[in-house]
Amino acid sequence: MSLSAEQLHRSIDALAGMEPAIARMLETIGYPPPRIRDRGYQTLLRTIVGQQVSVAAANAIWAKMEAMIGAGLAPEAVAAAPDELLRATGLSRQKIAYARSLAEHVASGTIDFDRLPADDEEAIAQMTAIKGIGRWSAEIYLLFAEGRGDVWPAGDLAVQIEVGRLLGLPERPSERETRRLAQGWSPHRGAAAIFAWHSYNARASAAKTDKTPL
Template sequence: MSLSAEQLRNGLDALAAIEPCFARMLKQIGYPEPRIRARGYQTLLRTIVGQQVSVAAASSIWTKLETMVGAGLVPEAVAAAPDDLLRAAGLSRQKIAYAKSLAEHVASGAIDFDRLPADDEEAIARMTAIKGIGRWSAEIYLLFAEGRGDVWPAGDLAVQIETGRLLGLPERPSERETRRLAAPWSPHRGAAAIFTWHSYSARAAAAKADKMPL
């Protein structure tokens, strides 16, 4: 379950009490909507399928995969599917390797998305053992699909950009610096991350309307 609207509001109110930039921006743009993804294997498989392609293309590939491999794309079926079949559905050689790695991990019981470790770093380590699942993908999954409230995807470009802007920094902080800057925001860094995307989108929309410079 993702962070609810109430959890986001409570987390951001707590942040606003300790960090003036959150209080200021909350008054300007309001609270973000929850970001929701389904829990489980299919969400990560969709992430792999959708890498570096449009939403429409990813949807088309997914439909073809279900037609060729079977509805639901169960792990055992994906793991056993011939590479040529997956390529015909639209997956690149790299994505085939990633999809099969994910399917094999699930089918063998090496990972169970209903029983990921409670510790965020342990869960990230378990997920990044799968080919094609990097730290960012694991963090996004834990934040959006499991609602883990202190996950902070510091490697995300928009998070870095908006963290720098919110704090009035002269340039975008590095991933390492972004992690350091957010340390005082624990245990509400998940809400902070969602708010940075919300703020980034608001700035982009305002800039498009010539109301706020990017």
């Protein structure tokens, strides 16, 4: 279950009470919209297909995969598909390995996206056992598809940049430092990440339109 707008607002209000810089920015840019993705295998497969290509290219590859393998791209069918067929859909050799690893994990029951461990770190460990799924991808899935409100993607560059800006740091904090800085924001760190992206995008939009930086 993804974070609803109401849950997101409550968490950001709690963060604003903890951190004056967030409260000030909230007055300027308002609340971010919820970020919601479908739960399950297909969401991660789409993540793999979409790596380092445009949205249009990813959609075209997905359509070819469904045409050649079957609607819904059942994990058993993807796992059994020969490399030549997958390559014909537009997948690179690396992405073929990643897609096959994901499909094999799901088809064999090694991972069940309906029953991921309740502990975030255990769930991340299961997901990162899949080729091509790093910690960032696992954290984004848990935050957007499962609505786990305390997931903190500290390795995200935009999150690091915006945390540094909000807190008035002289330079962008490292992943380790970003994790440390947000410890006091638990259990609302997922909302903090969504707000950081919202703030980062607001600054970027202001810069593009030559407005005074926020």
